[in-house]
Amino acid sequence: MLAAPLSGYLEHIKVQRRLAPRSLVIYADALLRLQNLAGAGGIALLTLRPHQARSLAAKLHGEMDLGPRSMALHLSVWRGLYRWLGAERLVELNPFDGLRAPKAAKPLPKALAVDDAVQLASFSGGNAADGAQALDARLEARDRCMVELLYGCGLRVSELVGLDLQAGPASLGWIDRQAAEATVLGKGSKRRSVPVGSAAMAALDQWLQVRGQLARSDEPALLVGQRGARLGAVQIRASLKARALAAGMPAHVHPHMLRHSFASHILQSSGDLRAVQELLGHAHITTTQIYTQLDFQHLAKIYDAAHPRAKKKQ
Template sequence: MSSPLQSAIDEFLRYLKVERQLSPLTQSNYARQLAALVIIADEMKISAWTQLEPTQVRTMAARSRRTGLSASSLALRLSALRSFLDWQVSQGMLCANPAKGIATPRKTRHLPKNIDVDEVNQLLEIDFDDPLSVRDRAMLEVMYGGGLRLSELVNLDCRHIDMASGEVWVMGKGSKERRVPIGRTAVTWLEHWLPLRVSFGCEDDALFLSTRGHRISARNVQKRFAQWGIRQGVASHIHPHKLRHSFATHLLESSGDLRAVQELLGHANLATTQIYTHLDFQHLASVYDAAHPRAKRGKKT
C-alpha cells in the first residue's frame, strides 16, 4: 500500500499526464525526483506533506547534495518539489508552499556547441540516391532548416507538411503547436523522399519511417546522424541538438533578431534564447583578442 506521501505524488503525476499533458520524459523526471524526496522525508520521520516546513526543505536539499547530486540535478529536484507543493496549494491540501523561498543552487552554464556553416554544408552534401540516404538527407535538411527538436522531428506526420508554403506544423514542449518554415532545400528533399516512403510499407501517417515501416525512433535518428557525420568527414560529433543549436546561432548571426529566433525555436521564455547572444559575443571577443593591438596578451611595453 502506498504511503500518504506517495499517494499525493501519484495524484500529482496523473494531473501532469492528463491535464497538463507534459511529455513522458518530463513526467518521468518529476516522478524520479519526487520518489527520491519521499525516501528522504521518511528518513526525517515526515509522514505527511502538511508537516513540511522551510527548514526541512533546506535539510532535504542538504541531504540530497551530500549524496553527490550535481547542482543541476538538485535544481531539478527542488523545482519538482516546488511544482508539486504549488499543486497541493491549488488543491487546498496546503495553505502555503514551504519550498517557495528556498534558493536554487547556481548551475554551471554550458554554452551550446554548434558547427559552422561550412561544416553544415559538408554534412548535408549527401548525394547517394538509395532510399535510406534520401530519408536521412531529408531529416537533416528539415531539422537544420527549421531548428526542430529531436522529438518534434520524429513526431512529424505527412499531414503536418505544407509543401506549397515550405512550412511544417510541430508540437513543441507543453503541447504547444507552432508553424515553422523549413526552407526550399528541405522541401526539395521531402519531394524526393515522399515517393520512396511508400516502399517502406508505412503503417501510419508518420513522415519519417524505419526500415520496418514504423515511425523512426529518436535513438535511430541520433545513430544515423552520427554515422553521417563520420561518413561526410565532419570533424565534430553530429547529433540532432547540435543542428538545432547551429540553426539558432547562424540565424541570429545573420539577422540579429532575437525575438524571431525565439519564436522559431519555440522557446516560451526569451531568456532561454538569450544564451545564443553569449555565443555570438564569445565569437566577437575571440576576434577582438586576436586582432586588436590593445588586446595582445603577454607583451611588455
C-alpha cells in the same frame, strides 16, 4: 508507488499542464525520491517544516551526490507539489519556498561553424571518400531529409519524430508542401509553424519519391526505418552520428547541435533575436538570449584574427 497526495499532484499536472511523457517520468521520479527520503527520516509529508525541507535538500547533494541542475529540478518539482497541496488546503505552508539549489555553471550550447553545417547538409553518403559501399539510396534520401529538416528548420528531435506525411486527427506534426511550412508540437504541447527552405524541400521531395518502398501502407510517419515503422529518436541520433563521422565533422554531432546551429547562424545573419525566439518556439526570450553569447564569440574570433591590435607579436 506514490502516496495519494503525490499521485494526485502527478495526475493534476498531467491533465492541466499536458506535459510530455518523458517529463512526467522525471516528475514521478522526483516525487518518489521525496517520498522515500521523508519516509527514511520518519517525516510526514503533510506536516513538513522548512528546516526539514532544508535537510531533505541537503541529502540530495550529500548522500545522493546530485549536481546543481538535478537539485534545482527536484526542488522545482517539490515546490510545485506543495503549491498544489496548499491550493487543495492539505498543507498550511510551502516548506520549499525560498529554498534554492547551488548555482550551476551555464555552458554555452555547442553549434557547428557555418561551413561545417553546410558541408554536413550537402554530404552524400554514396560518395564516401573511403570507398565504402554506397548506402541504400532510400536510406540516403531519408537521412539527407532528416539533416535538412533538423538544421533548416531548427526542429527538436521529438518534433522531427512526430512529423506525419500529412495532417490528420492524431497528427502531432506535418509538413505543408504547398506552403513550405512545417507544423510541429513543441514543449508544453504548443504548436508552431516554421518555414521549410528550398534545400530542405528538395531533400523532402527526393525522400518522398522512395518512401513508399520502405513504409508500411498504414504508416502515417514522414520518416520511417528499414522495417517501415516510424523512426525513433534513438535511431535518428545514431544515423546522424554515423553521417557526421562519414562527412568528416570535427566533433560528435547530435540533433540538438543542429538546432543550436540553426539558431546561431540565423542570429549571426539577421540579428533579430525575437524572430529566432519564434522560430525555436521558446516561451521566454531569455532562453533565446544565450545565442547572443555565441554570436559574440563569433565576432570575438573575427576580431582576434583580423584586428591589428589583437594580433599577438611573433
